[in-house]
Amino acid sequence: MAPIKIALVGIGKIVRDQHLPAIAKNNDYQLIAAASRHGTVDGIDNFKSIEAMLEAVPAIEAVSLCMPPQYRYEAARAALDAGKHVFLEKPPGATLSEVADLEALAASKGLSLFASWHSRYAPAVEAARSFLAATTIEDVKIIWKEDVRHWHPNQEWIWAAGGLGIFDPGINALSIVTHILPRPLFVTSAILEFPENRDAPIAANITFTDGLKLPVSAEFDWRQTGKQSWDIVARTAAGEMVLSEGGAKLAVDGKIVHQEPEQEYPMLYRRFAEIVKAGTSDVDLAPLRHVADAFMLGKRKFVDAFHD
Amino acid sequence: MAPIKIALVGIGKIVRDQHLPAIAKNNDYQLIAAASRHGTVDGIDNFKSIEAMLEAVPAIEAVSLCMPPQYRYEAARAALDAGKHVFLEKPPGATLSEVADLEALAASKGLSLFASWHSRYAPAVEAARSFLAATTIEDVKIIWKEDVRHWHPNQEWIWAAGGLGIFDPGINALSIVTHILPRPLFVTSAILEFPENRDAPIAANITFTDGLKLPVSAEFDWRQTGKQSWDIVARTAAGEMVLSEGGAKLAVDGKIVHQEPEQEYPMLYRRFAEIVKAGTSDVDLAPLRHVADAFMLGKRKFVDAFHD
Numbered sequence: 031m032a033p034i035k036i037a038l039v040g041i042g043k044i045v046r047d048q049h050l051p052a053i054a055k056n057n058d059y060q061l062i063a064a065a066s067r068h069g070t071v072d073g074i075d076n077f078k079s080i081e082a083m084l085e086a087v088p089a090i091e092a093v094s095l096c097m098p099p100q101y102r103y104e105a106a107r108a109a110l111d112a113g114k115h116v117f118l119e120k121p122p123g124a125t126l127s128e129v130a131d132l133e134a135l136a137a138s139k140g141l142s143l144f145a146s147w148h149s150r151y152a153p154a155v156e157a158a159r160s161f162l163a164a165t166t167i168e169d170v171k172i173i174w175k176e177d178v179r180h181w182h183p184n185q186e187w188i189w190a191a192g193g194l195g196i197f198d199p200g201i202n203a204l205s206i207v208t209h210i211l212p213r214p215l216f217v218t219s220a221i222l223e224f225p226e227n228r229d230a231p232i233a234a235n236i237t238f239t240d241g242l243k244l245p246v247s248a249e250f251d252w253r254q255t256g257k258q259s260w261d262i263v264a265r266t267a268a269g270e271m272v273l274s275e276g277g278a279k280l281a282v283d284g285k286i287v288h289q290e291p292e293q294e295y296p297m298l299y300r301r302f303a304e305i306v307k308a309g310t311s312d313v314d315l316a317p318l319r320h321v322a323d324a325f326m327l328g329k330r331k332f333v334d335a336f337h338d
Numbered sequence: 339m340a341p342i343k344i345a346l347v348g349i350g351k352i353v354r355d356q357h358l359p360a361i362a363k364n365n366d367y368q369l370i371a372a373a374s375r376h377g378t379v380d381g382i383d384n385f386k387s388i389e390a391m392l393e394a395v396p397a398i399e400a401v402s403l404c405m406p407p408q409y410r411y412e413a414a415r416a417a418l419d420a421g422k423h424v425f426l427e428k429p430p431g432a433t434l435s436e437v438a439d440l441e442a443l444a445a446s447k448g449l450s451l452f453a454s455w456h457s458r459y460a461p462a463v464e465a466a467r468s469f470l471a472a473t474t475i476e477d478v479k480i481i482w483k484e485d486v487r488h489w490h491p492n493q494e495w496i497w498a499a500g501g502l503g504i505f506d507p508g509i510n511a512l513s514i515v516t517h518i519l520p521r522p523l524f525v526t527s528a529i530l531e532f533p534e535n536r537d538a539p540i541a542a543n544i545t546f547t548d549g550l551k552l553p554v555s556a557e558f559d560w561r562q563t564g565k566q567s568w569d570i571v572a573r574t575a576a577g578e579m580v581l582s583e584g585g586a587k588l589a590v591d592g593k594i595v596h597q598e599p600e601q602e603y604p605m606l607y608r609r610f611a612e613i614v615k616a617g618t619s620d621v622d623l624a625p626l627r628h629v630a631d632a633f634m635l636g637k638r639k640f641v642d643a644f645h646d
Contacts (some may be wrong), residue, residue: 103524107549125631126434127524127624131549134522191527191637214442216411216435219499229637241415241439316435322630323433329499329537330638 033060034115034306037090039080039105040097041069044119048148049094052295058303063087066097080105084112092142092306095119098187099194103128106143110135115142117302121201121318122146124192133313142306144298145313147205151297152277157288158262159210161280165268170211170246173261174203175254178232184338188230195230197321200250204317206277207248207262213240217320220328225336232336236324341368342423342614345398347388347413348405349377352427356456357402360603366611371395374405388413392420400450400614403427406495407502411436414451418443423450425610429509429626430454432500441621450613452606453621455513459605460585465596466570467518469588473576478519478554481569482511483562486540492646496538503538505629508558512625514585515556515570521548525628528636533644540644544632 036059038045050071053059063075065083070076077083084090092115095105099121106123109116110132122145123129129145136143149155176199178188187193194201208215215238223233232253238246260276269283280288305312344367346353358379361367371383373391378384385391392398400423403413407429414431417424418440430453431437437453444451457463484507486496495501502509516523523546531541540561546554568584577591588596613620 124635125524126627127522127631130627131522131524135549192635194634214435214439216433216439224638241443319434319438319630322627322634323435325633326502326630327432327500330532 031307033058034303035060035062035089035091037061037063037065037083037087037093038071039065039083039093039095041066041071042096045069045096048295049096052299055296056299056303059299063090080108084108084114090114092117092302099124100187100190100192103132106132107135110139110141110143113139113141115306117144117146120145120147120205121194121321122313122315123318126315126318126322129313129315129318133311136311140309142302142309143311143313144302144305145315146298146302147202147314147317148294148298149202149277150205150209151294151301152206153290153292154273154280154288155206155210155277157280158271158273158277161268161271161282162210162264162266163212165266167211167244168265168267170207170244171263172203172207172246172248173259173263174200175249175251175259177255177258178252179338189228189336191229193230194321195228196232196234196250196252197324199252200234200248201317201321202276203248203250203260203262204320206273207246208314208316208320210262210273211240211244211246213242213244214316215240215246215320217323217327220324221331222324222328223331223333225334226332227335232333234324234328236328238320339615341366342611343368343370343397343399345369345371345373345391345395345401346379347373347391347401347403349374349379350404353377353404356603357404360607363604364607364611367607371398388416392416392422398422400425400610407432408495408498408500411440414440415443418447418449418451421447421449423614425452425454428453428455428513429502429629430621430623431626434623434626434630437621437623437626441619444619448617450610450617451619451621452610452613453623454606454610455510455622455625456602456606457510457585458513458517459602459609460514461598461600462581462588462596463514463518463585465588466579466581466585469576469579469590470518470572470574471520473574475519475552476573476575478515478552479571480511480515480554480556481567481571482508483557483559483567485563485566486560487646497536497644499537501538502629503536504540504542504558504560505632507560508542508556509625509629510584511556511558511568511570512628514581515554516622516624516628518570518581519548519552519554521550521552522624523548523554523628525631525635528632529639530632530636531639531641533642534640535643540641542632542636544636546628
């Protein structure tokens with residue numbers, strides 16, 4: 031099969047760090063164009079907007095959309111209307127409804143839509159899922175604390191309404207938890223901490239449960255300096271499971287049972303090629319739905335102003 | 339067919355005003371029990387909790403859940419686990435995820451779940467839908483302004499996190515708009531006004547669009563005194579359509595084309611009997627999804643404290 035002629039939209043840090051290397055190493059793809067207001071990619075045609083690119087390069091078969099979520103719908107719609115398969119960086123959109131609309135549009139046109147969740151492809155996630163499926167879980171604690179100044183320096187969009195704030199990394203944890211737990215979760219209470227000068231939260235405490243009353247809690251915080259925490263801890267009948275380093279490492283009762291180098295984006299692009307070939311879509315909205323639920327149900331608290 | 343033996347849970351104002359008269363006039367139902375922390379219904383067995391009622395009265399075939407949304411999931415789950423069909427007052431829950439879970443549970447047990455939206459059954463709604471389907475719409479304005487002190491005196495739950503605040507009436511407008519417009523909507527921006535002493539908003543301004551960029555705006559406000567406004571105004575190629583009085587009256591270019599007395603709850607109970615007989619569910623989450631999206635995407639603004 032000829033490689034999928036792909037284009038990238040929204041050339042920023044995540045594209046340089048992850049998308050470009052993953053595409054370069056995968057024979058399923060040929061990168062032929064890029065569109066971005068500010069960034070460019072060497073060696074291919076670059077455009078200022080997706081509309082200009084789609085018009086100038088009809089050979090494009092698929093696009094990866096990597097701009098902030100607030101701008102994703104229009105670009106995705108333009109691409110689907112032009113008959114292209116669409117890969118959405120996480121989160122798949124600024125609202126649940128717009129993604130539902132894209133899903134329907136892709137289906138009506140026989141195109142593939144991929145709501146990608148990179149953390150679900152962290153190396154130890156499947157091992158954690160298997161471990162939990164074979165035991166009884168007593169409770170689950172999610173601790174996702176990082177330093178926003180280090181990971182998102184001067185990224186104004188994450189602090190704007192719709193940028194999701196701490197849920198931008200937190201949704202990675204949710205994409206893992208919703209995949210490894212045996213039953214669907216739902217939020218029962220939440221406290222969202224907004225810096226008094228920002229429109230998105232810097233921290234959140236959430237409690238979830240499921241149909242069998244499993245206690246699940248999440249602590250999300252963007253003010254962590256020093257060691258960063260991306261851990262999911264489950265007390266179970268088979269011991270304490272710790273899925274750490276964002277899903278890269280699995281330990282049970284302190285003993286490491288799974289650890290290998292991460293290759294999340296290569297796996298994402300493998301999955302996207304798979305659904306394009308199969309003529310299907312892959313759009314699980316559960317992680318974004320939990321975020322929306324936490325905003326709807328959550329208590330707002332105001333904390334110190336945040337300055338980059 | 340024998341009447342459906344039904345029980346009511348959460349005996350408050352809406353039950354006395356609407357549910358009891360609607361059930362009394364419908365031969366498809368026989369009301370046999372009620373459960374409520376404070377209220378009782380004359381002439382039938384009353385219980386303090388749904389669990390006590392389900393245990394004491396196994397003959398119950400269906401329950402209507404009319405307590406605040408924050409308490410609805412547990413009661414619905416208890417009823418479905420006990421093999422009863424479930425009617426959910428609006429909104430169907432405090433989160434989208436919990437309703438999705440109930441939907442799956444009902445399906446797995448072959449029971450009917452009804453997410454009721456009473457305003458969709460207002461008398462002129464179907465006429466508005468037909469009118470809009472036959473023309474080109476230029477823009478839509480939703481104006482839903484009422485006096486919270488009049489309609490919800492001292493109802494603390496609506497001001498608590500998860501009580502939805504102004505979206506408690508606003509979701510009625512959304513349940514109509516999502517039914518009468520030709521394409522799915524999605525929120526593009528929102529401003530939510532929170533009284534500084536409350537956890538739920540007292541007003542909201544929202545802009546929506548759809549796949550063809552239809553401009554739709556909503557003004558929700560709970561501080562309206564004097565004349566109350568429950569209007570949906572659409573400028574169209576066939577004239578200006580005004581659906582007013584919460585869906586009771588339809589006018590085009592100032593001329594009334596449809597007006598009749600409302601009978602929303604009788605229609606809801608007719609619909610519930612229909613799905614129970616057909617062995618299906620009716621759970622459209624679009625209105626609640628828009629509320630969740632508005633909370634997730636919306637800018638928060640603080641306004642004067644509200645006291646009942």
